[in-house]
Amino acid sequence: MVTEIFFKEFHTPNNGIFLRIKDSLIKTRSKFQEIWVVETEGFGKMLLLDGKVMLTEEDEHIYHEMITHPGLSLLPEGMRVLVIGGGDGGTVREVLKHNPASVTLVEIDELVIEVSKKFFPSLAGSFNDPRVKIIIGDGVKFVKEAKDSGFDAIVIDSTDPEGPALALFSMEFYRAAKKILTQNSFIVTQSESPFYNKQFIVELLKNLKSEFRYVKNYIASVPTYPAIWSFTYASDSLELDVPPKRKISPTKYYHPNMGLDTTKEIVDEVFGCS
């Protein structure tokens, strides 16, 4: 007989997804949030923060490849990368495919890292690499206090723009981030769903456009995320384009020739191009 326990996530008050659950592996609470790892049927283990899907083993590669490779493939190897958030280790794992000189991870919630090390070794195993430095703390504070020009790339792998993560989407943060970047550098952030969070993306693009010369929102399909998902890239010196300078392997979803434009309605609205 098949287990009839379903996890349900509402993406809006009117719709969402459901996944069959085999087992609950750990349910705990940190200073910041509820952390829950469940075993699903079909999607492997799943990490939930405050009841929201952060990742499943089956489709996490899509998010992690797409937040890192389009930008990092524009930089020469030996880059120094700052990752804000990303306590599960998936983003660091992908960054390491670029042969960076160093990866600094600033995660606010130490318990996310501990839980990931135990239940998601295929992601958090990346933390064992000697080039990886982990700092437990507030990403906004870290960026404001870091010394100038220390990083070639900043990857903002945050939760939704609410609560502590909200400050990671502010003009103030982007200005501080720019100060600690080298001349040939970029920032990239997860930027919610253009289907459900259009107004948020419109604002984000306007803000970034006022600070950076090249700004681009690009999309990917993450099956357990709400509708179409997006990432936003910004740089003063490196235009995001295809084909990229270097090939990265192995990847499962990311393809060097994949286009990186978002849905046309967002592009139109913000940049007035057609």
Place this chain on the structure above:
Amino acid sequence: MVTEIFFKEFHTPNNGIFLRIKDSLIKTRSKFQEIWVVETEGFGKMLLLDGKVMLTEEDEHIYHEMITHPGLSLLPEGMRVLVIGGGDGGTVREVLKHNPASVTLVEIDELVIEVSKKFFPSLAGSFNDPRVKIIIGDGVKFVKEAKDSGFDAIVIDSTDPEGPALALFSMEFYRAAKKILTQNSFIVTQSESPFYNKQFIVELLKNLKSEFRYVKNYIASVPTYPAIWSFTYASDSLELDVPPKRKISPTKYYHPNMGLDTTKEIVDEVFGCS
């Protein structure tokens, strides 16, 4: 108080989506299938065939733009287009943006057309265009009996590859289709989800590759469809590439510079390229 009726579609036996339902507008049965139109909260009216989501007013543009524009933008205007299936009218609506000389729709289920005319005028309104000819019948039979070189493009807007739609994915059908195409022409078909139906796509690509010179599977995110969705294009003379020859407007999702490669794992498996 908010309606607590939810439509639930299982994308696999273990997961799926749910949508809040406001009302049932028509539920009927044709010779071929159950046809149900419901009013959702948030996604507008939704067409269900045998309980599966065919379209919602909110996201149908993604599917219909993506099945038509990448291929048709490679042809000069005045093309003659054959649409197999597509009884809701959405594909024909998008084809008309290319100023075709003619659009022939072959739909097996007359009741789908009737229901769409009544409940989905923003799609089925396209059937009023004088260049559109509607034939009620079996698409496979039509293609086998049609005269040679009558069409510049065939768009296969079918249901899942089971039951009557299965024959639309056969080698026999593709060979017959090739015979009724002009020299500068292509076929394009909806081709399921590379996330859930990988083996199906691998087979499809192998089959098409044995008949056509240029074959490409490309993806889009349709929020109410299972995971990532895909389309497969095949031609002997026209390589699918970006940027396309002509601009099409207005579109909401399709962008002339969007990349058209599928997820890398499929490309690798079938073509052995990296």
